[in-house]
Structures are given as C-alpha cells and as structure tokens.
Amino acid sequence: MKKEEKLFLTIQYQEIDQHTLRRLIQDWLIFVRILFEPRWLALDQANQQSFSLADCVAFLKHAETLDSFSIYVGDGANEASLRLVKGHLLEKHLVTKAVFAENQKMILDYTEVQMKMKGLFASLRSYDEFLFHNVEKMAERRCFQEEAAISQLPKLRRPNGEVVVDCNQFAGYDIFYKGLTLTSCWRMYFSRFYRNVIPLAVIEEVQQVEQSHWISPQVLMIELYQDPFNWDNTSNRGYQRLFRDQLGIDQLAWNNGIGILREPFIEYAYSERMIQTVQYQNDRLQPAEKKKATHFVTRRFDLVNDQQQVKRVRGTLNAQAYFPWVDEQRMKMMNYIVIDPSYALDGGVAAYEYYLRNFLEIEVDLRDGRYQEYLVILNIYVPEEYLAQIPYRQLKEKMTDVKFSRFKKKKEQAFFDLKKDANHLRVNFLQVSALPQLEELSGG
Numbered sequence: 001m002k003k004e005e006k007l008f009l010t011i012q013y014q015e016i017d018q019h020t021l022r023r024l025i026q027d028w029l030i031f032v033r034i035l036f037e038p039r040w041l042a043l044d045q046a047n048q049q050s051f052s053l054a055d056c057v058a059f060l061k062h063a064e065t066l067d068s069f070s071i072y073v074g075d076g077a078n079e080a081s082l083r084l085v086k087g088h089l090l091e092k093h094l095v096t097k098a099v100f101a102e103n104q105k106m107i108l109d110y111t112e113v114q115m116k117m118k119g120l121f122a123s124l125r126s127y128d129e130f131l132f133h134n135v136e137k138m139a140e141r142r143c144f145q146e147e148a149a150i151s152q153l154p155k156l157r158r159p160n161g162e163v164v165v166d167c168n169q170f171a172g173y174d175i176f177y178k179g180l181t182l183t184s185c186w187r188m189y190f191s192r193f194y195r196n197v198i199p200l201a202v203i204e205e206v207q208q209v210e211q212s213h214w215i216s217p218q219v220l221m222i223e224l225y226q227d228p229f230n231w232d233n234t235s236n237r238g239y240q241r242l243f244r245d246q247l248g249i250d251q252l253a254w255n256n257g258i259g260i261l262r263e264p265f266i267e268y269a270y271s272e273r274m275i276q277t278v279q280y281q282n283d284r285l286q287p288a289e290k291k292k293a294t295h296f297v298t299r300r301f302d303l304v305n306d307q308q309q310v311k312r313v314r315g316t317l318n319a320q321a322y323f324p325w326v327d328e329q330r331m332k333m334m335n336y337i338v339i340d341p342s343y344a345l346d347g348g349v350a351a352y353e354y355y356l357r358n359f360l361e362i363e364v365d366l367r368d369g370r371y372q373e374y375l376v377i378l379n380i381y382v383p384e385e386y387l388a389q390i391p392y393r394q395l396k397e398k399m400t401d402v403k404f405s406r407f408k409k410k411k412e413q414a415f416f417d418l419k420k421d422a423n424h425l426r427v428n429f430l431q432v433s434a435l436p437q438l439e440e441l442s443g444g
Contacts, residue, residue: 002144006127007100007228011111012181013089014120014193018064021089024114025060025082028091031110032080035099038073045070094127097229108187115189116216125172125185129231133172136164156256156343163345168256171241172231177253184244186228192218198247199275199301201308202266206246207287208239246279246287257343258351263289263358275301291362293317319364319371323378326370333370335359336379338432341386349391353398355380360402360418360425376425381432390414390429 013024032038038051043059051073063069063084070083079094091114093107100107107124115122128144135141141150154166167173174183178197190203200220204212210223224243225236244250248266250259265287269276280293288294294316300309320326323333337355341348359378364371392407405417414429 001128001132001146001149001232003128004131004144005097005229007093007095007097007107007124008127008130009091009093009095009107009111009122009124011091011114011122012120013091013114013118014191016084016087016089016118020118021084022064024089024091024118025064027110027114028080028082029056029060032073032093034106035080035093035095035103036075036078038080039075040073042072043070048072111187111189112215112219112221115191115219119189119219120191120193121181122187122189123181123183123185124187124228126228126231129172129185129228132232133170134167134174136167137162138164141165155345157345159342166256168250168254168260171237171244175249175253175255182247182249182253184224184240184247184249186224186231188222189215190220190222195301196275196303197252199277199299199308201299201301202277202279203247206243208242210239242287257340258348259337259339261351261354263291265289273302273304275303277301290317290321316363316365319362319368319374319376322359322362323376326374331374332377333374334377334379336381336435338381338435340383340432341389342383347389347391348386349394349398352380352391352395356395356399356402356418356425356427360420360423362423364423377428378425379428379430381430381435384431384433387412387414387429387431392416 016024038056040048041051041056042048049055056071056073059069059071063071066084067087068085070081072079072081074080077096078099079092081090081092083090083092095103095107111122111124131144138150150165154169155163156166156168157163168175171184174181176182180194180197182198190200192200194200194203203222204214204220206212206222210225212220212222215221222243224239225231225233230236231240245262245265248264248268250262251264251267254260264280266277266279267290277299279297279299280288280290281295281297282288282292283294285295294314296313296315296317298311298313302308319333323335325334326332327334339348339351339355341351344351355378390407392404396404401420403419405419407416408414412431412434416427418425418427
C-alpha cells in the first residue's frame, strides 16, 4: 500500500454562538500558521488563489456573521479547513508526519482545549488509515492500493448501480448516526452529547485500549494504541476492531443494505427517557460475541435524572434474548430485521443465509418451555419488489444441514419453516412498508 504518512485531525463543534465562532476562527488561523506557512487559499468553494493574510483575515471577519462558509488553506504538503453549515462547524487539519512529530504536544493540547470549549467529537489518526477504511470508489483506491488487493475486498452495489468497496466491514469506517460520528481510530474525544446514543459509561469502560480518561467533566478521551502511524500492525488492528465491537457501532448503523453479518458484543434498547444495554463477556470477563458469552452486564441509563443501574449475571441466554417480542395469547416469539438485497452483488443470498443461521442455530435450555412450545418467528422486511425474488432454492441448496418446509406465498407475505435438530424457526418475508405495524405491536 502506498502511504501518505500524514496525521489527520478533525474537530466537530456543537451549539456555536457568534462569540464562540469568532474565538474558534481566531484559534484556527493562529494554529494553522504555527504548523505551516500557507501558500494558497480557497474561499467558499472558489478556485485556489495565492495566500494573502489580509484577504484571509477579511474573509474570516465577515464569516463571523454568516450562517455558512468554508475556507481552505495549504502549502502543498499540509492542508487545513474550516467549514460552517447552518451553525455546525467542522475543522480539519492534514499535516505531514514531520510536522506532527515536531508539534505533537501542541496539537494534542489544542485538540483538548477546543473540545472543552464547544467540541462535539474529535479524532486524530493516520491519514493512510482513514483512507484505507473510508474510500469506497475503485478509482480512488487505486491511488494507494494495488488492483490485486482491491479485488479481495468486500463489495456492494450503490442504488445508481456503481459497484464500490463495502467499507462497512472495516474497523475504521466513519458512520453517521443521529448527527453523531461513530468510528474507531487512534485518538477520539467524545462529548456529553453522545450520552443519548452511546452512554459515556460504556465508552469509558471499553477494554484493551492504551488509555482512557476524562479531560473535563464533559469530554472523554480514548487512545487505542501508542503510535498513530503504526495503525496497520496486527495487534493495533485488533484493538481498533475490538473498540468498534465493544461500542456496537455496527449494530446501530450501516448503509450497505444488509448489515455487517457479525455477532454483537453489545446490544441497545431505547425508550424516551431510558437506554438499556447488554454487554456480552466470556469467563475472563472480556468482551465476547453474543453466542459465546457466559457473563452479561445489563445497564439501565436514566437520561432524565442522569443515573445508571448495573447488573452482572453469569449464565446462558434464553430464547427471549433472541426473540424479545412475545405474544403470550397466540404463543408466538418474534424478532425482525430489515434488509435491502439490491445492495448485495449476490442478490442477498449470503445475507439471508447468515440471518437464518443466526436465529436458528442458537443454544436454548431444554427447560425453556416457551421455545419448545411457541412458534418462533423471524420477520425479514424487504423492499416490495424483492418479495417475488426470495432465493429459496439457492438457500436450500447451500444449507443442506437444515430441513426446509415448502415455500408458501401470500399477497403481501412469503414464508417457510426451518428445522435443525431440536431447533425450529418460522421465517416470514414482508414488505418493508409493513414495519411500522410491528413497531406499534411491540410498543416501539
């Protein structure tokens, strides 16, 4: 892999008033001019022009009164930008390894000061690591990666038909959820605004990181390993993946239509004023996949009173852990997923097989009467056109160890039953437009 050997810093700001914006603009310009001497300048998406401090200051002074603006500066090797969009400010810096080595303490101090002031989220990482995990277009990847290596990467098909790399499968992929950036990289700073999605207590207690501490009562810093430029070391890649798994980022959000097809290490349940999490651990109390867990840490976070309750249990999962919606009257247990097979190059066959096995091949205590007596159902919601394209025959041919019932179709539904040893599963395929009905039935 061809490497840039640069450090990439981003800081996102929240709730910016005019006074704070003026301060952040001044800080940014001073910080940039300490790191390097700009040679070019680009204002509000205009073409580059020769850098003029007078022009830059005049623009930034005017920008203090604007709802949106952008400014980019650079010297050929280093770059920096400041962009305001409807009150949300994003600051970026891309500096060479030499500049970072010379100014590392100042860069880290600057990041902490800005995060304490009005920061929402900040990250520092190798730019090569960022590119490897976030560039999906084939032509762009060829600038730093060999064709043979690209051919081995997972792919997906975008709605416009373009085939791209499925970056959802990478540990350092940036995903955006409810206005927040979710990622895993060398250094990250999480503000209190994350508490309504991922409680900061969950982030604070992640295992196998280099350091974790509060830089203020409102901002938590996580460092995964010592050297940002050593990101592709096998151990460091493992720490990066484990951090992502422990936060459950890929259980919360993905944009490839089918998910990441990996077992969760943590699961979330949300209500208007409460978040409940279940963390899965092994016998050594280390993070583990759900089906391999022997210890379970349940947390209830009261968002209104800012309180939490923690319960630790050793044991095995019951059927309701996989099928949480129970209809006692009709003796049914249910769970559901939503997938869009149009993103998958194989029409969703691998995704269907993963989810069928995931919910069929579970270890259930024989004393769990509900599982033995109830109809256990997995509802798979798909776009309407895919109800007529369920790959039943292909799945049956691939899953030779599983007994399939006859495939049955109704107007807005298709279904079949699966059986493997003592395990059983009814699989319903429904139109995604029917999903709200389930949410009402289950109470959210």
